[in-house]
Amino acid sequence: MVDTQPAVPAAASAGTTATHTATPSAVAVAPRTRPRTRFSARLAGRAPAPPSPGAALHNISAATAVLLVLVAIGSVIHEPVLIPPLAASAAIIHCAPGLPLAQPRSVIAGHLLCAAVGYAVLAAAGSSPWAAALAAGIGLAVMTVARTQHSPACATAVVIVLNTPRPATFVPLLVGSAGLLVLAGWAASYARPRTPRYPAYWW
Template identity: 60%
Template sequence: MRRARAAAAAVVPGCGAVVAALLAIAAIGALIGEPVLIPSLAASAAVLHHTPTLPTAQPRTVVVAHLLGAAAGYAVLAAAPSSPWSAALAAGLTFAATSLTRTPHSPACATAVVVVFQGPAPARFVPLLFCATVVLVLGGLVASRLHRSAPRYPVRWW
């Protein structure tokens, strides 16, 4: 029973941080009337708060990888219509781009898929995506400072 309580107590701060960051992104979307919260950002929040010291959770990786995912999605859409095949290609291109730039962040592959399937206007989507990833990073920073036993985040900024 004691172990269960200790485990639950350890989960609460991280869960709270993830929910707070995602609620902030949802609130931004509600304020501006644009859907900002996409599935890949929820996955990024989980990566960032569950494994904050890993390279995949560092600010540069989170922000750059999602932007590369969006770019891959738009590049594929410029060459082919939206389909499961083109979505798979965009995800693969994102994987390659994030590997080559040393910004591996698997949720960014989902961002490419979202772009291919939803075709959001780039002039609105890309700045919102950038802002949302910055909100996630700031949420991780705040959470690591508020919870004393949490690992320090970020390990490195760039």
């Protein structure tokens, strides 16, 4: 049997194919990002968004208030050397209250352990920058083993080695001041609505 269907001309076939091909104007083209925008995005990094002005003011005010109280106490008993490590502790408690190193266990036990390390190194190696660096490293190791990592406590060991404060005065003040920082952080977290609660755990 002979096929009587007429052949489709090549031009017609090409035209038919063209009708099914999307025109360039119909193709969605993603807008190109300007180089300046890409640079700004990279410069911003992946850090979390900053807190609201109200939250930032609340945190700064609470940390400053408790540090001023500690300065007053240290001035009365002539022990102002506590301020550097405790200022760092206050910043962590009020700005990153959810971190493990901001919890009461780490704050209080970390400072206490590093104080013990500082006095031990002071007795064994004397007061020098080399001994202070050694005390900070040993203090960090002890805190890691005890699961009480608190980076500002390393400064406590350094302060003890370099300034040689009297243990009978310094240690009770250190523990009391660390406890006061924790209580101030706890109170500040309940003083303002929608503030992350502190602490996440006590021990």
